[in-house]
Amino acid sequence: MTELLYYSDKYRREIEARVTEVLDGSFKLDRTIFYPEAGGQPGDRGMFGPYEVIDTKKDGNGDVLHIAGKGAELPSAGDVYTLCLDWPHRYFFMKEHSAQHLVSALLFSQHSIGTVAVHQGPEFFTVETDKGEIDEDVLLDVEDKANAAIRKGLRVWQDETDHESAENLHMRRSIKVSGRVKLVHIEDTDVVACGGVHVDSLSEIGEIAYVSSERIRGHVRTYWKCADSALSYRRENAEIVKKLSVLFSSEPEKIADAAERCLSELRDFRHNLSAMSEKLASFIFSSYDQETKGSEAVIFSSELDAACYESVIPEDYHRSVLVADKSGKFLFHGEKAVFESMREAFPGLRGGGRNKRFRGSYQGDMDSFIADVRKILDGNGSIERA
Numbered sequence: 009m010t011e012l013l014y015y016s017d018k019y020r021r022e023i024e025a026r027v028t029e030v031l032d033g034s035f036k037l038d039r040t041i042f043y044p045e046a047g048g049q050p051g052d053r054g055m056f057g058p059y060e061v062i063d064t065k066k067d068g069n070g071d072v073l074h075i076a077g078k079g080a081e082l083p084s085a086g087d088v089y090t091l092c093l094d095w096p097h098r099y100f101f102m103k104e105h106s107a108q109h110l111v112s113a114l115l116f117s118q119h120s121i122g123t124v125a126v127h128q129g130p131e132f133f134t135v136e137t138d139k140g141e142i143d144e145d146v147l148l149d150v151e152d153k154a155n156a157a158i159r160k161g162l163r164v165w166q167d168e169t170d171h172e173s174a175e176n177l178h179m180r181r182s183i184k185v186s187g188r189v190k191l192v193h194i195e196d197t198d199v200v201a202c203g204g205v206h207v208d209s210l211s212e213i214g215e216i217a218y219v220s221s222e223r224i225r226g227h228v229r230t231y232w233k234c235a236d237s238a239l240s241y242r243r244e245n246a247e248i249v250k251k252l253s254v255l256f257s258s259e260p261e262k263i264a265d266a267a268e269r270c271l272s273e274l275r276d277f278r279h280n281l282s283a284m285s286e287k288l289a290s291f292i293f294s295s296y297d298q299e300t301k302g303s304e305a306v307i308f309s310s311e312l313d314a315a316c317y318e319s320v321i322p323e324d325y326h327r328s329v330l331v332a333d334k335s336g337k338f339l340f341h342g343e344k345a346v347f348e349s350m351r352e353a354f355p356g357l358r359g360g361g362r363n364k365r366f367r368g369s370y371q372g373d374m375d376s377f378i379a380d381v382r383k384i385l386d387g388n389g390s391i392e393r394a
């Protein structure tokens with residue numbers, strides 16, 4: 009079995025190691041500082057001499073596999089090289105893992121909210137709670153208290169105990185392992201069973217930011233950022249506020265009101281525009297109706313959206329109508345058989361409908377589309393246009 013040094017020497021970034029076994033796409037070493045993926049914390053990556061390690065996992069016996077990836081070159085048994093950790097990757101997840109413990113601990117101790125699942129990712133971590141609803145103020149309170157604990161620089165340490173003593177601690181999270189249990193303590197705050205790698209002091213996390221929450225499977229899942237990721241999140245948000253402030257010519261604290269006003273104006277504008285478009289459509293349609301008196305179809309292209317004519321053309325209108333707009337959409341009023349023959353004639357035509365009303369779109373030149381439809385309607389013995 010590999011000698012595991014990632015607990016006892018967790019800040020160590022390099023170590024000499026010897027290959028003990030080479031497998032398909034991975035290898036084992038006599039000792040390692042690489043943490044294998046477990047408990048939501050991703051596996052470490054880095055280099056072993058000239059060989060890249062893209063991930064670290066445990067095999068079925070709990071031994072550590074250094075994954076080189078499919079088809080990658082592998083060292084030979086007996087080779088000795090320096091095993092070199094991708095430290096920024098590992099250190100970020102040490103901070104994030106510790107931050108997740110802190111958030112779960114505070115949710116529980118301050119607000120009696122349990123944690124049912126967690127996820128640690130490169131952008132954010134999530135804490136899925138056992139509650140169906142959580143007030144936003146509660147999550148902001150946890151954020152404040154977490155940052156206060158970080159400023160205090162509370163200590164974090166790991167130790168090990170037998171199963172019975174661990175059970176007697178009545179921890180907020182049930183113990184998922186058998187035999188001896190690894191415990192992670194946060195000074196004056198928390199103790200849980202966990203086999204991950206954590207920081208020694210909360211001050212290393214730097215900062216925690218509450219991002220958002222959503223309901224999933226009846227539970228509230230909360231999203232958080234920490235360390236540099238929290239810092240860039242706050243910076244990006246500040247940048248967005250600055251840009252919006254310029255766009256709305258508004259002081260930052262009044263942006264929401266300005267946006268609300270703007271949206272309300274836009275809604276009114278759209279409402280008026282739609283009423284005006286309908287009036288205009290009605291006017292245009294009746295002029296074509298007059299112009300084409302005597303023929304069996306009314307066919308024209310329109311600057312207005314084809315949809316504007318929907319309520320303008322009477323449902324029982326006795327002639328066929330095709331209105332096509334500049335965006336490639338059209339409205340057809342007429343017999344289903346005619347629409348079907350249009351569909352056959354133009355493979356790029358999409359759409360459908362019923363009761364003599366068909367809507368669709370055509371990707372291609374609308375002028376020649378209209379000219380060709382006219383021919384089809386002529387073929388049905390129906391058209392001549394003024």
Ligand SMILES: [Zn+2]
Binds near residue numbers: 105206
């Ligand atoms: Zn942990």
